[in-house]
Structure formats: C-alpha cells, structure tokens
Amino acid sequence: MDNTKEKNNCKDDLLLRMGLNDNKAGMEGLDKEKINKIIMDATKGSRFYGNELKKEKQVNQRIESMMQQKAQITSQQLRKAQLQVDRLAMDLERNRNLNNTIVHVDMDAFYAAVEMRDNPELKDKPIAVGSMSMLSTSNYHARRFGVRAAMPGFIAKRLCPQLIIVPPNFDKYRAVSKEVKEILAEYDPNFMAVSLDEAYLNITQHLEERQSWPEDKRRYFSKTGNPIKIDSLTFDLAASNFYLLRLVKPTSIAPNTMLAKVCSDKNKPNGQYQIPPSRKAVMDFIKDLPIRKVSGIGKVTEKMLMALGIVTCMELYQQRALLSLLFSETSWHYFLHIALGLGSTNLARDGERKSMSVERTFSEISNTEEQYSLCQELCTELAHDLQKEGLKGRTVTVKLKNVDFEVKTRASTVLSTLSTAEEIFAVAKELLRTEVNAASPHPLRLRLMGVRISTFSNKDAKKHQQRGIIGFLQAGQRALSSPGCSVDRIDKTEFVKPSEIPHKKSFFDKKRSERLSNHQDTPRCEVVNQRALQTSQPFRAFRKMRESLETSENSNNCQTFTCPVCFREQEGVSLEAFNEHVDACLDGPSTSEDSKMPSYSQASSTAAGQKEDASHSIPPCEHCDYEDGEVESVDGADGAETVGQSLTAVSADTTGSNHSKEEHSDAPDQSCPIPLANEAVRMLSEQESIWPCTDDVVTGQALVCPVCNLEQKTSDLTLFNVHVDICLNKGIIQELRNNEANSVSQPKESSRSAGRLQKAAGRTKRLGQRTKWSTSKKTKPQSPRHTLDVFFK
C-alpha cells in the first residue's frame, strides 16, 4: 500500500530519534526485558488480558485436579500401567521404520521474504506482514525488536516504531509457493504441502534413483563457487533455483515427519539438518529435546507436563506409565510416540474437507439488527465458498465472541443439506436468536461472529467402501515392490482414497488435514513392509546409500552466508557456526532469547524428587510376549490396590538401579526366565537398547534382580528388565493371593479405585475413557437447542 512507502521514507528519522540507527554494526534491537515490559504495558488492563488471565486460571485448575488424581495412584497401578505401556512401546519399537527419508521444507519468514524480494527498499528494514491487529510474520530485522508472528501490529509498533507493516498479499504468496512446489514435486511427486510455506517430502525413492546418476550430475555449486557434493535436498534446490537458496532454508532430513519437523526448526534460520536413520541417532536427538518443540505439544500441554516434571522427551519416556494413567489413551499413545522418536513415515493423502467457515472480528456491535444482518453476510460469503467446492452440509455452527473475548459456539444439525445463503442463514439466524434471547434484556456485545458449516454429505461413501479391500491390497503390493513408496494409511472407518473431490486450487490449499502427528500408523502393515523390504534387492542399495548419507555432513561444508539479521557476510564458516552467529545476532545486545528454554537439565534434576514413584524408567523388553503368561492374570486381579507395601519399596529400588546402561545386545541370555520366541531373540540381538542409546555405559557389571535377588547372567538390559517385570508381577500376584486369603471387607476407598483400575485394565483390550480432571465448571445458562428442520420442510 502507499503508506508503506511513506513510512519507508521516515525510517531514518525514526531510527535517529530512537538512537537505533546503528544498523551496520548490528546493534539495534531490544533486549528481552525491554520487550517484555513493552508488551506488558500494552497488554495490562485490557479485556484481552483479562481473558488471558481467566484462561490461565482454568489451566491451573486443570493441573490441580490432575495432581490430585496423581496423588491417588498407587504403586501397583503404576506398575501395571508400566507393563501395559511397555508392551505397546515394544510393539512400536518392533515396528520402527527407519527406511524412509522424510524432508521437511520450511520457508522461513516466507511472506516477509516475498515482500522483500519484490520491494528491495524493504530489504534492510524491519518489516512485518499483517495488519495493525495481527501480524503473520516478520523478518529477522524486526525480530530483533521482539516483533513476532501472531503479535498484534499495534504492539509491534511500540516495540519497533519504524516497523513497516505490509498488508498481506496472499495471491502473490500462493504464486510463489506454487513455483516452489513445482520444484519440490521433482523430488517427490506426492509431497505433502502443509501450508504455503511448509511441506513434507518423502525423498526415499529419489535418493535411490539418484544413486545411478552420473557423478557430475550430483555435484552442485554454491553461490561462492565452492563445489558442494552432498546428496541433500537443499543444495539441490539451490542449484535449481538460486532464489530458493534464500527462501527454502530450514530444511531437514529424518526418518519420519515428526523428527523432520523438529529438526528443521532446530537449525533455523539456515539449517539443513539430518538425523541419520539409526535408532541411536534418533534417540540421541530426542533425548534432551524439549517436548514443546514437537508439533502438537502446545502451551497448555507443555504446562501440564511440566507440572509432572516433564520437560524433555526423555522425561516424557520415563513418565510414560504415569501418563497412561492421567491422560486419555489417544494422548498417552501420542506421548509415547514422541518419546520414542516415532512419527509417520508415509505422507498421507489429503483427506476430504470436514468443515468450512467464515468469521470476522469488528469493533463492538451490540445492536441486534446489525448482528442479524452481519450473520446474513457471513452466510452469504460462506455459501459462496461452499458452492465453489460444490459442497453441501447439514450442520451449521455460529461462533460468537463478546467484547471480553469469551467465545461461544452454537450448532444445529438439520436433516436437509444446505448450500445456499438462505438455507444456511435460516439455521444460523435461529442459533443467533436463541443467544440473543438468552442474554436479554441485555444485548450481546460482540466483537466477532462466525459461521461454520460441516457434516458434508458424502456421496462417495459407497465407492469408498467398495474400494476398501482392493485399496488395501494395492497398497500392500506397492509397498512390497517399491521401497520408497508410501503405504496408504488405513483410516478407522475406511481406506484412504485418492482425492476424488473435484477440488480446484482451493482457497484453502494450505490447510488440508495431514496428520502430522499421526501416531496411528498401521503397525501390521508396516511390519510386513519392513520385513519385505529388508530382504529385497533395493533395500540393500538403500542401506548403502544411507550409510553414505550418514557420513555426509550437513553442517561441515564451509561456505559464505549472509546473516539475515546483521546482513554481514560470514565467510568460510560452517553452518553451525553461522547459525550460532545468527542466534547471537537475534539475541540482541543482551540477554538470550526466550526460545532458548531455561536449562532443562536443571529443571529435570530438581523435578526428579517428585518423580520417584512415577518413574520406572526401565526400558521395555522388546520382544517378550506379555500376552501369555502371568501378566494377564495380573490384569484380571485389578481389585487389589491396597496391596504390597513391600513391593513399593522394591520398586523404588528398581528404579534406582535403572537405565543408562548400554547393553551389549549381542548376548541374548538363556537364563532369562522368559520364554522368548526364537525370532524375537534374533531380532533383539540386532537391535540397540530402546533408551537411552547414550554414553552412560556400565560395563561388565552383574545385574542383580532387585526382586528375586538373583544375579542375572545377562548383560542385555532389556532382557534383564523383562525379568524384573515378571518377578514383580509374580510378587504382586502372590500378595494378591495372600490378601484374598485374609481379606476382610475392603475399605470404601478401594472400590472406587478398583473401578479406576478396571478401567485401566479395559484399555488393554479395548482401551478406556479418558480420566478426566476438568475443573468443576460454573454451570452456564443452557440455551435451549432447537431442531430447525421445520424450516426446511
């Protein structure tokens, strides 16, 4: 816009006035304290802030209930949970798939980068893309002032008065994005776009094909002319299109999407980062990784886990049993995947759209008439979008946010399918009306209104069902015949189908479901694939290539970079050194940035005290089949939760003597009292320990079972742990029997707990419901729900 240029011209003045014009020396910017103060000053006392506080309290309450629940957990429950969790962990471990190379491409500060490209004037100035009320991104210059994405522009302006706020130009970004995606497609035609500036590629096959390329074709030259020979995507891209060298920077290569995503973030703003396809490499990478870095773990989850003393992935692993008792099945499964460094290895096709919505924020509207007409406008817009994709839905949801930022949604599902503005509005109007009536005689003081439509009619449902089995077989074949090929994920209800919805270059291109944190890979399929793969011809080639990849450094190629913050060239530095430099630049004059979390190692060691009972951090046995044998009977014996104080003590000892030993996996031991299937032993001997794969080695030490007190002739920690687990269970069973023998009436307490345990037991097979610690909520005045079918007769 025109005022952009105007501001541009003022820039020097502003800088002078601020005494911050020392651009070349890279001295401008604000330190963290100042930034926080300015943000606070701008925030405090606002209605927004009030709502933030309210939300925070709710979270704290949730945490409190969770802690109460935790306090009631007995060591038996915990041990039982441990077995159950470890059984899953074992399964997951067995199916770990390191055969894919997944790349995550992230275009840093994408919108800002495009704007700077198109207007060189902006290049050395702090800019942000967005509006006065919200920014979507900022360039590195602006970041030094604390100007970040998701920050309202007016606050950003206080942090950095010379900040240039460029209104977003989505058509342009889409165009550039498309350009980039065309290149990405050369590496993986089935790559998955997450948004305009983010994508995942499975380059497994590409790498394989590349093996047969002539040498010179695999050689690329960087800007400075230094030959770089590296089979890494980024440099490739750089060769294809120099512009991309600046755009497609944070890039990562890893065995699955979760890791790929994390490590592309790790080396921002200039990172190519690779996790080699070995379990040890994965575990080493994960070990101290703050869980918050993982996609899917947000502010709230972080805080709750922090309350349990969990900050890093290793701690997440250690507390897995506890987590399985405190969180829903879905959640703890997810956590376990993270803790093991697992993620999807196949890039799921875009699913069908589930909903479509329009919403708008405005300055207060409390006039009812206005509200209705606004609603109507939104419906019209929505209907328009809906028709573009030829969709019809049956559920209409109205969203209202009042001036105190409190959000409410009201939904209604009708029998007929809706697509026109009139149809939608007819439903939405009634929803709005009930809210208006409920509030009367006071008016609704709104700051936002939205309308969403969902429950799309699924015309192709039959087709999909038919395709189910065929699709499955095809997927299987593909997997067997071509190693790099991804297996379609199997959905709960139906198989993933090739996109059939006639979607245009949808406006919503960016937000297709992709199941990043898809922890529901289908183990069975993967087992098959993996085994087939390992014996297949291509697999060996693979292996080879992989090893070479493993040794090829991502960061040791010295070259010349230009710091995006201070704009000085950094010559002949390694990537790491360069990134350090950028970090330092970003950190500004003084303190470190908040993205560098407070020393987690400290956090974890101080939290260790609280963890005692919870952390039974022995890695699970990988191949012992818990289904057979005595464990099952323990499952059946849930009722007894008051049992076994002595065992508690034992368990604590066990914990003390636990992990951090590197096993010698070449010594599967016959003296382990557990019947291990031959195959399992074989596989086991080929694998490293589950956790941790680090340097804390205790060699040559006899392992003495803390339960039966007998020395175990194994140096294999997993086997040893299986032994201990079994011993423990024997103990529990014994105690249960004793208890039964002299059982009096159970205290009331335990019947409640028994119920809880029962639930936990249920999870084994069918898996239970979420243990809930939602706060006792103030009961809200329920607005009556109407069926609006009457309007569509």
Add this chain to the structure above:
DNA sequence: CATGCAGAC
C-alpha cells in the same frame, strides 16, 4: 450431536 478446547499456520 453439541460444545469447548488445544493446536497448527
């Protein structure tokens, strides 16, 4: 099915 919440970009 309705509602609220968390999370991602």
Add this chain to the structure above:
DNA sequence: TGTAGTCTGCATG
C-alpha cells in the same frame, strides 16, 4: 482506537 482467520481433532455430556 486496537489481539486474526481457517481448519482439524479430541473429550465429554
């Protein structure tokens, strides 16, 4: 003056 818009998935009643 002033804190977005779209979408997905989970939990729960």
